[in-house]
Amino acid sequence: MRMTALPPPWDSVDDRLRARGLRWTPQRATVIEVLAEADGHVSGAELVERCRLRDPSTIPSTVYRTLDVLEELGLVRHGHGPDGREEFHVRPVEEHGHLHCAECGNSWELGNERAAAVADALRATDGFEIDIGHVTLVGRCRDCAAGA
Amino acid sequence: MRMTALPPPWDSVDDRLRARGLRWTPQRATVIEVLAEADGHVSGAELVERCRLRDPSTIPSTVYRTLDVLEELGLVRHGHGPDGREEFHVRPVEEHGHLHCAECGNSWELGNERAAAVADALRATDGFEIDIGHVTLVGRCRDCAAGA
């Protein structure tokens, strides 16, 4: 039923699962087909919705549990949007952070190099290695801060 | 029924509300009595629970709506824990951030001075004024990063 083979790093998920004593199921295949077509970010609810398009019998808890195992395999990583809701970074996106302006509501990505400055500041003060992609940093953007 | 007067900044909330055309209700009084006894942080659910102790007829949606109003007045500010769930900073706590280690599960506060280093880094790279208290920064603590 699948027209094309999955692109890396999704092409061998089945074997990677079995190698860990886990199982390859049709439900997991659906989730992975959808993820392979996603472009970087998906929320849990969005993913459930898109899976339901392919397979109307999709059950939310199964999708969320699949996301948990894929996160253990390092194929997705969850983070949190400005409202704290979960969102998933889907490989192969480059590691990056998110900025959100509470005033105008706009969001920006914080590239790896610029994120490094933040990481350095925390490492220096606390020895803390921040996972910059995990939470969305909230504040005011340059423009909104200027017009205050 | 109240034994003691509320301490500042809670003592004049009723007038502050009325000055804005808003109303002073028994439900709001309950929420504020509980907040005045809280020591810095409360989650929405905790607050609902504590209100129910004083008034078993407490309704969650009323508590959450009251929190919205109090946030507009600047008496509380919401943030997000490591899992993205809302938590409220109750005045008069000093502005501060939160660090959470995803490996050992410990959390620390990030005092104002040390948070300034992070804020400076973002201001320099993006002109972004971070609200450091809004989200919990997740990563690995010094000890966990060392034993990797």
Add this chain to the structure above:
DNA sequence: CTGTCTATTGCAACGTTTCGCAATAAGCCT
């Protein structure tokens, strides 16, 4: 191909928070 083992699923219930809407009651003016 069959049987065993147990990871995974479906389902239903729960926890937290938001929303719409009709009924209630603060606040204010006379």
Add this chain to the structure above:
DNA sequence: AGGCTTATTGCGAAACGTTGCAATAGACAG
């Protein structure tokens, strides 16, 4: 004290996830 206006409440439903449990079905060995 009585009446008007409309902010607020209570309530039911919904959105988003998580969890426990019994039934199902992958994986693998014989």
